[in-house]
Amino acid sequence: MKQSVIILENVSLHFPKIKKLSTLFTDLIRKRKTRFTALKEINLEVKLGEVFGLIGKNGSGKSTILRVVSGIYPPDEGNCKVAGNISLLAGIGTGFSAHQTGIENAILYGSILGHNEQEMTDKLPEILEFSELGDFIHEPIRTYSAGMKARLGLAVASAIKPDILLIDEVLGVGDPQFREKSKKRILDLVAETGTVVIVSHSFGLMKDICDRVGVVHEGKLVMVGSPEEAISTYYEITE
Numbered sequence: 001m002k003q004s005v006i007i008l009e010n011v012s013l014h015f016p017k018i019k020k021l022s023t024l025f026t027d028l029i030r031k032r033k034t035r036f037t038a039l040k041e042i043n044l045e046v047k048l049g050e051v052f053g054l055i056g057k058n059g060s061g062k063s064t065i066l067r068v069v070s071g072i073y074p075p076d077e078g079n080c081k082v083a084g085n086i087s088l089l090a091g092i093g094t095g096f097s098a099h100q101t102g103i104e105n106a107i108l109y110g111s112i113l114g115h116n117e118q119e120m121t122d123k124l125p126e127i128l129e130f131s132e133l134g135d136f137i138h139e140p141i142r143t144y145s146a147g148m149k150a151r152l153g154l155a156v157a158s159a160i161k162p163d164i165l166l167i168d169e170v171l172g173v174g175d176p177q178f179r180e181k182s183k184k185r186i187l188d189l190v191a192e193t194g195t196v197v198i199v200s201h202s203f204g205l206m207k208d209i210c211d212r213v214g215v216v217h218e219g220k221l222v223m224v225g226s227p228e229e230a231i232s233t234y235y236e237i238t239e
Contacts, residue, residue, distance in 0.1 A: 002049060003083070004047055005195050006044070006082055006083075006197070007079075007080070008043060009078050009080075011077070011080055012075060013038045013064060013076055014038065015038050016035060017034055037219055039219050041077075041078070041220070042065060043221065050211050051186065051190055051210045052195075052198070053199070053214070053230070054216055055203070055214075055215055055230060055231070056216035066166045070086050070088040071086070072088075082164065084162070085162050085164070087113050087164070087165050088166040089153050089154060089165065089166065098140065099141075100141060102131075102138065102141065103137055105152065106123075106155075107121065113162070123159045126159050130154075130181075130185065132178075136148065154185065158185050162194065164197070165186070165189060166196075167186075167198040167199065169199055179205070183208060203231050207228065212224055212227075212230075213226070215233045215237070
C-alpha cells in the first residue's frame, strides 16, 4: 500500500469578518469583528503518486484546503502533515511581476518555490519549450493574455518537479491543445512519483486525470470517491 503524503486530521480554519452596524442616534459606522468558519473538521489522506481532485461551488473551501496543505494557512484546529516539497500553482499570474519579462518572472517564481537563479536558468530551455511562448518570453508579463500566463506558470511549476504539485483552477485556461498538453504534463509528473492535488470546475478534466475526487460543501468535505461518484454527489447537493 502506498504511503500517505498529505494527511489532514480534523482541520478547521476560521477567518475574521467585519460586520457593519449603525445606530439610531448617529451616522457613524462601527465595525464588529466576528469569525467565519472556512473549513470544518476536514479529514483527508492523499497517497503518493495520486492525482486527487477537489470540486465544489465557489466559496465552498476548495482553494482554502490547498492553502492549508501548502502551509499558507495554518489550521486553527487539527493537524496537517505533508511529506515532500510542494509547489502551489494558484490563480493566473500568482507570484508574477507585471513589469518584468517572462524569463525574469520564471526565475522569480522559481525563487518563490525555493530554487536559486542558476537552477532556474538551467531549466529555462524546458520552460520555454513547454510554454510555447516564443519571443514573448522576452516581453513584460503585463502584455500576456491569461492563457499565456497560465502556460508560463504551469511550465515553471512542473519543470521544478516537486514531490507534491497543488493546482488551483489554472488548467481551465488556454486553448484545447494547451489543456491537453497540460494533462499529459501532469500525468508525466505523477509517473515520476509526484503527487497532484487539483481544484477545478472542469468535470471532464477530473474524469480524465483524477484517481479520486473529494466534494467540498460549505467548508466540509462531504465525500471522497471516484470522479463519477463525486460529480454525482456534487449535483445532488447543489441542485
